[in-house]
Amino acid sequence: MTRRFKTHAFPTRLIALIATATALALLSVVLVARQAVREVDADAFAHQRAFVERAVQTEAERIPVEQRASTHWDDAVLRSRANDQDWMDDNLGLWMQEFYGHDRSYVLGPDDRPIYGAVEGRRLDPAIPIRLDGRLAELASRLRALIAETQAAEEDAAEAVAELSFGSTVLLEGQPVLVSITPIMPDSDGVTQAAGEEYLHVAVQYLDDTLARRIGEADSLRDAAFVREAPEGEAKLALHDAGGAPLVWFTWTPDQPGLRLVQTMKPVVTLFGLFCLGLFVALVVRLWFSARYLQRSEAEARYLASHDALAGLPNRMHFEERLAEALPAARAGGARMALISVDLDHFKKVNDTLGHAAGDELIRQVSSRMLAQVRRSDTVARLGGDEFGIILIGMAEGEALATFCAGLVHLLSLPYQLQAGLVQVSASIGVATAEEVGGGVEALQRAADAALYRAKLDGRSRFCIFTEAMDDGLRRRHAIERDLRLALAAGDQFDVHYQPILDRDGSLFAAEALLRWPGAPGGPVSPELFIGVAEESGMIEELGLWVLREACAFAQQMALPKISVNVSAVQLRSARFTADVLAVLQSTGLPPQRLELELTERCALDSGAATHRNLKDLRAAGVMIALDDFATGHSLLQYVRDFDIDVIKIDQSFVSRLGSVDGTDQVVRALVDLGHAMGLEIIAEGVETEAQREALIGIGCHIFQGYLLGRPLSREAFRGAGFPQAGERPA
Structure with a gap:
């Protein structure tokens, strides 16, 4: 009897012990979760407050920077002196309000009397004297005093005065x-500015609901507003006038993600916890080891995918991802950023003389030296x-940046002790800063490459920091963009x-439409150049639609079997692209089956939903999809699989080497x-000799395009060429 009692008592005590331990654990979890919720909410509020302080x-700080874009300018001085109201509209008043969102703009003469005014998108009548609010006049007087003090302290103070500004929060009406x-x-010595005779530019930004919403939307702040009376609660930030007195408060409803999550998940967590409690003990050990294994495997795979195995550094993909993260942060007012391109001078000579093993060893030692030279916040990659x-993050100032680059050039130029012997190489470095270069990641990379090119041009083993004057290509790109906009408007x-694209019998199989710009102001421009500019500047959709309309109309007039038109990855991302194509087909009367849209494999296509949807809808309508430059870009099969390709075009780089021994x-x-195995049509590009054509026929390719068969022709020349279509050539 006693033994039976003990046999049942032990499991009971064990169950009770487990139940007690579980209850204590659950209680601990609840208490910890409650504290965590409070900390999460507190952290969220701290983040929001820090964001508001930075945003305000x-x-x-944004306004004076925007002003100097137009006020530090010879024309601004001359036009202000001439009281050119229309010019001031276009550059100092209405334009600034439209482009930057300013609400009021004034230009004050040397006597601080307004000679120009624009309020909320409307120019004030210059015939009626403009009354300047006393608070604005007081700020202008303070700036005058600051200008006078600067001019007295420096002999040539023009540049220092141009950088001066005076701002404050005031109550205006x-x-x-x-x-x-x-x-x-003025921004040059061509215009003289007498001391004390400066004109002033006044910019006013309302602290209203529009600005509050803009600040709030950047960090999803709810109920963001500016209020005059001090609100209750902690979610507020006071803005003070020049005397230090609070003038207005920015308020918002603080986010409480922790509390919101608890309220949302409470029923589900309760039921799920009860269900999982019985499985927890049995599964915890297995899950723990499985999770650790998966973590290690995932970390290893992620590292291998984003790093160069030889150098042990991030690879190009990882580097470009980091650059895409750092550049917007720098643009948004974060830490300054510099991009540095490094190229080893005469590295090929080491490979050729000592072998690839020595070259690999040199790459590893270079990588180690570069890592030792940067900080934890910086990124070094082998491209x-x-x-x-x-x-480089937070090191974009001229002197510090130059010192760093000079040290890096010196460090990389020191001798390297390899197993094959002592070698010495140098390095050329190109630098571009986000502050000096406009545009996105590609523009910054181009600027760094331009600076690297100049460093090599100047004799190698040196660094060069990008300047606008250095890059003729960049200036040429700006000129092309300007002329391209004018050309699109002119039409x-x-x-x-x-x-022409012919089959093996010489019959016309199709024709490819190729855009030309013979009427460019500086003479004909290469399509590769101006089409790239059109893509970067957002004009490619309008330009591409014009080409599509012209090509479809010509194909219908000439009764061509098929017309092939190149499209950009930018066009494919447009939600209205399919509708535009179908509208062109309807207006020209061309059947969809006679239209072929060419994608270029060299240009990475966006695999997003919009691109897939456009291609799917176009193929459903009967339009054929071709992949140009096949096997020269990012992937041999990925695009064919992902984008349902109908036609592949073998690149001329392969065709030109047919018959070689490589x-x-x-x-x-x-x-x-x-x-053929995938059921695709195959076209060979760049066929220039009869031997290439015969070799392709022997291989199994029977459709050709190239100078042997016909060069690109104008409409009239193509019409007069009389290419026979299938069934027209005599037997």
Whole structure:
């Protein structure tokens, strides 16, 4: 009897012990969760408050920077002196309000009397004297005093005066506003500015609901507003006037993600916890080891995918991801950023003389030296071959940046002790800063490459920091963008040429539409150049639609079997692209089955939903999709699989090497066999000799495009060429 009692008592005591331990654990979890919720909510509020402080400060600092874009300018001085109201509208008043969102703009003469005014998008009548609010006049007087003090302290103070500004929060006609006043100064020695005779520019930004919403939307702040009376609670930030008195408060409803999550998940967590409690003990050990294994495997795979195995550094993909993260942060007022391109001088000579093993060892030692030179906040990557890249965070000032680059050039030029012997190489470095270069990641990379090119041009083993004057190509790009906009507006500078695509019998299989710009102001511009500019500047959709309309109309007039039109990855991302294409087909009467849209494999296509939807809808309508430059870009099969390709075009780089001993014939044969196996049409590009054509026929490719068969022709020349279509050629 006693033994039976003990046999049942032990499991009971064990169950009770487990139940007690579980209850205590659950209670601990509840208490910890409650504290965690409070801390999460507190952290969220601290984040929001820090964001608000930065955002308000950024707004105040933004205005004088925007002013100097137009006030530090010879024309601004001359036009202000001439009281040119229309010019001031276009550059100092209405334009600033439209472009930057300012609410009021004034230009003050040397006597601080307003000679120009624009309020809320409307110019004030210059015939009626403009009354300047006393608070604005007081700020102008303070700036005058600051200008006079600067001029007295420096012999040539023009540049220092141009950088001066005076701003404050004031109450203007009952409305709290941000005010910034800057002097209007020349930017060259061609215009003389007498001391004390400076004109002033006044910019006013209302502290209203519009600004509050803009600040709030940047961090999803709810109920963001500016109020005059001090509100209750902690979610507020006071803005003070020049005397330090609070003038207006920015308020918002603080986010409480912790509390919100608890309220949302409470029923589900309760039921799920009860269900999982019985499984927890049995599964915890297994899950723990499985999770650890998966963590290690995932970390290893992630590291291998984003790092260069030889150098042990991030690879190009990882580097570009970091650059895409750092650049917007720098643009938004964060830490300054510099991009550095590094190229080893005469690295190929080491490979050729000592072998690839020595070259690999040199790459590893270079990587180690570069890592030792940067900080934890910076990024060093091997971009390929002997190319390296560095992202410097918080070191974009001229002197510090130059010192760093000079030290890096010296460090990388020191001798390297390899197993094959002592070698010495140097490094050329190009630098571009986010502050000096506009545009996105590609523009910054181009600027760094331009600076690297100049460093090599100047003799190698040196660094060069990018300047606008250095890059003729960049200036050329800006000129092309300007002329391209004018050409699109004019509508008569472009032309479309057509290159025939023939089958093995010489019959016309299709024609490819090729855009030309013969009417460019500086003479014809290469399509590769101006089409790239159109893509970067957002004009490619309008330009591409014009080409599509011209090509479809020509194909219908000429009864072409098929017309091939190149499209950009930018166009494919547009939600209205399919509708535009179908509208063109309807207006020209061309059947969808006679239209072929060419994608270029060299340009990475966006695999997003919009691109897939457009291609799917177009193929459903009967339009064919071709992949140009096949096997020269990012992937041989990925695009064919992902984008439902109908036609592949073998690039001329393969065709031109047919008959050589480098294995090109076998590669082309493999591409043709692959295309046939996948049921694709195959076209060979760049066919220039009869031998190439015969070789392709032998391989199994029967459709050709190239100078042997016909160069790109104008509409009239193509019409007069009389290419026979299938069934027209005599037997």
